[in-house]
Amino acid sequence: MAYEKELETALLAVQRATLLTKSVFTSHSKGTLTKSDASPVTIGDFGAQALIIASIKHVFPEDEVVGEEDADDLRADETLRDLVWDLVTAAKLEDSVAEDKIGGPIKSKDALLEALDSGKSAGGRKGRIWALDPIDGTKGFLRGGQYAVCLALMVDGVPTVGVLGCPNLPVDDKAPLDSSIGADADSGEGKGVLFSAVKGEGASSRPLSKAGLQEAQKISMKDVTDISEATFCESVEAGHSSHGDQASIASKLGITKASVRMDSQAKYASIARGAGDLYLRLPVSKSYEEKIWDHAAGVVIVQEAGGEVTDAHGKPLDFGIGRTLKENKGVVAAPKSVFPKVIEVVKEVLGAKQ
Numbered sequence: 001m002a003y004e005k006e007l008e009t010a011l012l013a014v015q016r017a018t019l020l021t022k023s024v025f026t027s028h029s030k031g032t033l034t035k036s037d038a039s040p041v042t043i044g045d046f047g048a049q050a051l052i053i054a055s056i057k058h059v060f061p062e063d064e065v066v067g068e069e070d071a072d073d074l075r076a077d078e079t080l081r082d083l084v085w086d087l088v089t090a091a092k093l094e095d096s097v098a099e100d101k102i103g104g105p106i107k108s109k110d111a112l113l114e115a116l117d118s119g120k121s122a123g124g125r126k127g128r129i130w131a132l133d134p135i136d137g138t139k140g141f142l143r144g145g146q147y148a149v150c151l152a153l154m155v156d157g158v159p160t161v162g163v164l165g166c167p168n169l170p171v172d173d174k175a176p177l178d179s180s181i182g183a184d185a186d187s188g189e190g191k192g193v194l195f196s197a198v199k200g201e202g203a204s205s206r207p208l209s210k211a212g213l214q215e216a217q218k219i220s221m222k223d224v225t226d227i228s229e230a231t232f233c234e235s236v237e238a239g240h241s242s243h244g245d246q247a248s249i250a251s252k253l254g255i256t257k258a259s260v261r262m263d264s265q266a267k268y269a270s271i272a273r274g275a276g277d278l279y280l281r282l283p284v285s286k287s288y289e290e291k292i293w294d295h296a297a298g299v300v301i302v303q304e305a306g307g308e309v310t311d312a313h314g315k316p317l318d319f320g321i322g323r324t325l326k327e328n329k330g331v332v333a334a335p336k337s338v339f340p341k342v343i344e345v346v347k348e349v350l351g352a353k354q
């Protein structure tokens, strides 16, 4: 199997970091700050990024990382730094062999800051670059809804290995999606999944565990024959994608079921396992550039589960031009069989707005 070591490292790193984020959710303080773009960040985001980068650098010291966060806030605030330090030292896999494979605990507070600051790669079309979103859907995380810990290896600008840790999705790949999934998904019994894919080798899911890796099972998108029966997923936040355009597209496709709204790349995971069918992310702003860490892992997982993903104009997403998808607008993901019909309607709806 190709990229075996990369996949195992990514799975263990994401598993350990996802457990850290769960521990933050149940603790009293989430240490929430507001970033310069008005979006929230928590000690969970900082801790998860530091742990994952430390894991990658332990196994693949030459690889670059494009990570969402950096250590500026922690360097400026000792209390915050200590909170994150306590978190990362407590986040250990119970299986010591698995824990050793990703380098064991971070050794010092300096090493913590260094790991957190090692996600500053500019990205690009050459070589091995990891794209990391330590908590995707921080707003969902804060409200107890869906969020995901997202990691992908891009090789020469192409997402090649992808892992998503989704602590609030049901373990059962067949569990139906309903609108409560995005709103009140407490991480109780039967919840917590790791999704993964390697290019050319299919996609899988496995239960999240506190120890090593559980056994995986193959996942695939649903074979949609009647598009009007499809379930479509979209963001909770109306500021992240156009609910209005998405409703028009669904209506033109004859879809009568309400959309399932959830935060984060849990949407990619949910359609990849056939719980939902379509993911529509139509742009709300002309200037917003989607970030590569918000899509790389989800895209390879959907592709390997039998789906196609492009932007809203039907253009392939170009992950090789830097930290953002600046040549693309929006995202459309669907099973291959119905993709042409979906993108035709997306173009119609966008065209009517010109």
Ligand SMILES: Nc1ncnc2c1ncn2[C@@H]1O[C@H](COP(=O)(O)O)[C@@H](O)[C@H]1OP(=O)(O)O
Residues within 6 Å of the ligand: 037, 039, 040, 136, 137, 138, 234, 235, 236, 237, 239, 240, 241, 262, 263, 264, 265, 284, 285, 288, 294
């Ligand atoms: N104007 C925007 N358009 C699209 N996505 C956005 C916008 N602003 C923030 N985001 C990003 O959307 C992602 C969440 O998407 P979703 O709505 O699918 O859960 C987050 O990573 C968030 O970034 P950030 O991390 O800065 O909050």
Ligand SMILES: [Mg+2]
Residues within 6 Å of the ligand: 133, 135, 136, 137, 293, 294
């Ligand atoms: Mg994100």
Ligand SMILES: [Mg+2]
Residues within 6 Å of the ligand: 045, 068, 133, 134, 135, 136, 137, 138
């Ligand atoms: Mg994030």
Ligand SMILES: [Mg+2]
Residues within 6 Å of the ligand: 039, 040, 041, 068, 138
């Ligand atoms: Mg963020």
